[in-house]
Amino acid sequence: MILERNHAGALALAARERGIGCFVVMPLNSAQPKIEAVRSYGAEITFCEPNAPARESTLKMLQERTGATFIPPYDAVNTILGQGTALLELIEQAPEPLAAVIAPVGGGGLLAGTAIAADGTNVRVFGAEPAGAADCAQGLADGRRIEHVNAETIADGLRTPVGKLNFPIIQERVEGVIVVSDEEIVQAMKLMWERLKLVVEPSGAAAFAAIRSKAFQELDIKGPVGVIVSGGNVDLSKPLPWI
Amino acid sequence: MILERNHAGALALAARERGIGCFVVMPLNSAQPKIEAVRSYGAEITFCEPNAPARESTLKMLQERTGATFIPPYDAVNTILGQGTALLELIEQAPEPLAAVIAPVGGGGLLAGTAIAADGTNVRVFGAEPAGAADCAQGLADGRRIEHVNAETIADGLRTPVGKLNFPIIQERVEGVIVVSDEEIVQAMKLMWERLKLVVEPSGAAAFAAIRSKAFQELDIKGPVGVIVSGGNVDLSKPLPWI
The missing domain is CATH 3.40.50.1100 (Rossmann fold)
Incomplete structure (x- = not known):
């Protein structure tokens, strides 16, 4: 069993197990093992500058392109x-x-x-x-x-x-x-x-x-x-x- | 719950939980966290040279002094x-x-x-x-x-x-x-x-x-x-x- 405590990693793993596409926005300065874990679970990563406005605009573009549902990391x-x-x-x-x-x-x-x-x-x-x-x-x-x-x-x-x-x-x-x-x-x-x-x-x-x-x-x-x-x-x- | 996978540590912990004395012979070059774990569980450590004859003679002396039962790490x-x-x-x-x-x-x-x-x-x-x-x-x-x-x-x-x-x-x-x-x-x-x-x-x-x-x-x-x-x-x- 793989334990995945990171939000992006957990979503990537859950999506793979259900055969659903998963798209993750991550700041450019994310820790390497976090990036590798998300990637190894088959999710597509889009990197952004490490600040809130960049994160939001990248998310918006990504949603327009893919039609994906946004799953916020905490405030939902x-x-x-x-x-x-x-x-x-x-x-x-x-x-x-x-x-x-x-x-x-x-x-x-x-x-x-x-x-x-x-x-x-x-x-x-x-x-x-x-x-x-x-x-x-x-x-x-x-x-x-x-x-x-x-x-x-x-x-x-x-x-x-x-x-x-x-x-x-x-x-x-x-x-x-x-x-x-x-x-x-x-x-x-x-x-x-x-x-x-x-x-x-x-x-x-x-x-x-x-x-x-x-x-x-x-x-x-x-x-x-x-x-x-x-x-x-x-x-x-x-x-x-x-x- | 403390998991103790090391023989000496496990014995020290089990002895403490049952209120039994525990005496451990360890080679002088044992890893520091192993020593600290055994000690923190209240066992008495006797160090010996890192070779089989030294281990056996130290064990023998220790048993004579304390009357303790020897619990071998694998061949018993x-x-x-x-x-x-x-x-x-x-x-x-x-x-x-x-x-x-x-x-x-x-x-x-x-x-x-x-x-x-x-x-x-x-x-x-x-x-x-x-x-x-x-x-x-x-x-x-x-x-x-x-x-x-x-x-x-x-x-x-x-x-x-x-x-x-x-x-x-x-x-x-x-x-x-x-x-x-x-x-x-x-x-x-x-x-x-x-x-x-x-x-x-x-x-x-x-x-x-x-x-x-x-x-x-x-x-x-x-x-x-x-x-x-x-x-x-x-x-x-x-x-x-x-x-």
Whole structure:
């Protein structure tokens, strides 16, 4: 079984398994293994400049040419609900009931989906965000969504500001967002590689870093805590971040 | 849940969970994360020179001092049977019946155990061995166990010659041992890191390398093939082997 945690990779793989065409817009500076994975699943990649206007105009041209349906990576109802299924699977597989779950927050689809999936269970929901792109935690404190963020963090998958649909869901249903430093993220990432034998990128280690933090420990949660690990694209031809 | 695939680490963890003392003899040149894992599980480590006589005399002294029971890493009935339980779990978890299974072979405990566990199922059993320490494949061809091997392979966990108990079990129950080059092992290892998101050491990638080989593909096995992945101790402070 191939696990594909990246949005583009997951869509390319799902489309191939169903015999559907798949067209992916990716920034020119995307990580090489991400590009190779998407390509190997048979999707057609169109590269664009790494900024929002270029992404949108490239997407528009692509849709006009192919008639393809746009599947947004986080700020859309079906994407949010789909991402929330990770918690449903986790609840099913866990040997005992979870007391809490924690998910990383960038665009917020995964965290909002997790919170919706937790509805009606007794699972408390938390988010984890890097200090260098803590727009969600800040937005929750301010009572309004922060639309732009000057992201400076090693967790490149979490640099996006929280989406319009996602923010109010998080506001209503998430108990708190734990902010972690890049140093804590890198330490957590190394520990996950060494002990859990999991190749995770910094974004994928953020939630694990958060549960190791003093802020989370002080919550003194009794019972098992589920950690959503999302993001395993690491350019293995480059030195690892702790070297 | 902590997965511990290393013999010393697994014993240290199991002992801690049961509140039993654990004493481990390790060669001085063991990988740092392996040492740290064993130590963090609360076992007492005694280091020795990296050769068989030193290992045995250190073990003897340790047993005299502590009265501990020796649990050999591969050439003992209970160890073989314990290692074979990996296949039982795999059969239980696989969504459809396995047509075959492949396990790496160094000392041979895992492969012999796998073969015993496959008894009475329709699962065909294969081994995977590095070309630079292919004493098991050679022994099968010659019809007798090779006792010494001048191992030269990146797969350091598979350098040991096959044990006395293990060889006849393998001879009787294993259909064949696929020999793979270090280059094939490193390629397989990189692919496992990139796509399966698994931190495996070269020894842990040997079986995956074998199923990708021409020799295995030519067997033309119909149905799912189980791959036993054993060994995830990589010194992450050093450059990765494909760099």
